[in-house]
Amino acid sequence: MSQPITLPGAEAVVKSARTYVIDLIERVIWAFLGAAAAVALAAGPADCSPYRSGRALARPGWPQS
Helix, strand or coil: CCCCCCCCHHHHHHHHHHHHHHHHHHHHHHHHHHHHHHEEEEEEEECCEEEEEEHHHHHCCCCCC
């Protein structure tokens, strides 16, 4: 009446698990890189510009170089 359940071999399970882990690692890395790029884009180029003058950061009454 009931048919026996057939399970895949151990080799197929190991290959599937390996594929899952590799895919998960790729997704985590790409998510991190995407988030880092979004933060860098949101920060804007003015924050890391080598041509920034220190005058905008000077406080009133402090000596300027």
